[in-house]
Amino acid sequence: MTEPATAASKAPGLAPDEPGPGAGDPPALAVDRVGFGYPGRRVLDEVSLSVRAGELIALVGLNGCGKSTLLRLTAGMLRPDAGRIRVAGADVSGLPRRAAARRVALLHQTAPAVPGMTVRQLVRQGRYATRGPLGMLRDGDDAVSRRAMADVGVADWADRHVDELSGGERQRVRLALALAQDAPLLLLDEPTTYLDLRHQLEVLQLVVRLRTERRMTVLMVLHDLGLAARFAERLVALRDGRVAADGPPADVVTPDLLRDVFGVDGRVGRDPVRGWPVCYPDTPTALAPAPAPRPPAPAGRPADVPNSAGGEAR
Numbered sequence: 001m002t003e004p005a006t007a008a009s010k011a012p013g014l015a016p017d018e019p020g021p022g023a024g025d026p027p028a029l030a031v032d033r034v035g036f037g038y039p040g041r042r043v044l045d046e047v048s049l050s051v052r053a054g055e056l057i058a059l060v061g062l063n064g065c066g067k068s069t070l071l072r073l074t075a076g077m078l079r080p081d082a083g084r085i086r087v088a089g090a091d092v093s094g095l096p097r098r099a100a101a102r103r104v105a106l107l108h109q110t111a112p113a114v115p116g117m118t119v120r121q122l123v124r125q126g127r128y129a130t131r132g133p134l135g136m137l138r139d140g141d142d143a144v145s146r147r148a149m150a151d152v153g154v155a156d157w158a159d160r161h162v163d164e165l166s167g168g169e170r171q172r173v174r175l176a177l178a179l180a181q182d183a184p185l186l187l188l189d190e191p192t193t194y195l196d197l198r199h200q201l202e203v204l205q206l207v208v209r210l211r212t213e214r215r216m217t218v219l220m221v222l223h224d225l226g227l228a229a230r231f232a233e234r235l236v237a238l239r240d241g242r243v244a245a246d247g248p249p250a251d252v253v254t255p256d257l258l259r260d261v262f263g264v265d266g267r268v269g270r271d272p273v274r275g276w277p278v279c280y281p282d283t284p285t286a287l288a289p290a291p292a293p294r295p296p297a298p299a300g301r302p303a304d305v306p307n308s309a310g311g312e313a314r
């Protein structure tokens with residue numbers, strides 16, 4: 001997990017006239033004091049995160065703490081009601097949909113499975129961002145789709161119907177769909193859901209390869225702290241819509257994290273061979289009180305009101 005990133009080739013996904021990352025470039029992702037709420041429900045407050053190109057980060061936290069919402073905001077599907085999110089320097093909520101899709105790909109928790117659609121057809125939809133005005137695939141799109149299917153090991157299923165696949169098989173096809181976007185920033189919402197142990201490891205090894213060989217930047221939500229600590233180089237923990245911890249797994253995965261973020265008493269040891277943190281959760285305990293509410297936002301800054309759109313930014 002700690003192997004250095006290889007030298008960057010041209011970043012994937014960007015149009016030929018868009019520059020790839022280089023020295024002095026803005027962070028791959030900059031989340032700056034972001035707040036967001038659905039109508040009647042405040043979800044994120046003052047969330048800040050700076051991610052370098054090629055980093056592999058696991059986002060962890062209790063159910064409902066705002067992880068998926070942060071990914072949807074980062075993909076430009078929702079608009080923050082406070083703060084800004086920039087991907088390679090561009091404010092995602094101001095980008096046209098296709099331009100955002102060339103920069104960020106999101107693996108959703110659920111698949112857009114139209115009845116009768118084949119795996120090949122679904123994965124090709126990932127090329128949406130590069131399609132011409134009439135929706136035609138361009139030169140090279142088919143090769144990118146095929147590479148995405150091969151990366152995830154689903155090339156042999158190209159003619160199978162998506163709605164006839166098992167949950168785990170569908171999850172891998174969804175990952176191929178996200179990879180087909182060939183975007184430099186990959187957001188994975190629970191990529192190991194439904195997968196057996198072998199395929200969990202295969203998918204996470206693939207994610208590591210994408211980072212080291214293609215210099216993709218990856219932010220992934222994982223519920224398994226052990227896998228997160230083993231595969232990510234950095235862990236970000238959300239609690240009550242705020243960043244509660246951010247750093248290398250060895251620093252972040254502690255009994256305090258188990259208690260304060262997950263409300264679980266437990267111990268943390270080290271894998272005897274590899275050295276990565278291993279959690280030994282004992283029993284649920286009362287969560288420590290949430291941090292005190294921050295002072296009211298200055299007048300004119302809509303940090304504490306729900307997003308009036310309450311949904312899709314576009």
Ligand SMILES: Nc1ncnc2c1ncn2[C@@H]1O[C@H](COP(=O)(O)OP(=O)(O)OP(=O)(O)O)[C@@H](O)[C@H]1O
Pocket residue numbers: 038039041043061062063064065066067068069070
């Ligand atoms: N479209 C929506 N409208 C209203 N509330 C929503 C919507 N989507 C999510 N929420 C609420 O926002 C909060 C954060 O949801 P989110 O899906 O971001 O949590 P999460 O950390 O990803 O949870 P999980 O680990 O269970 O997937 C939850 O309380 C959820 O009920």
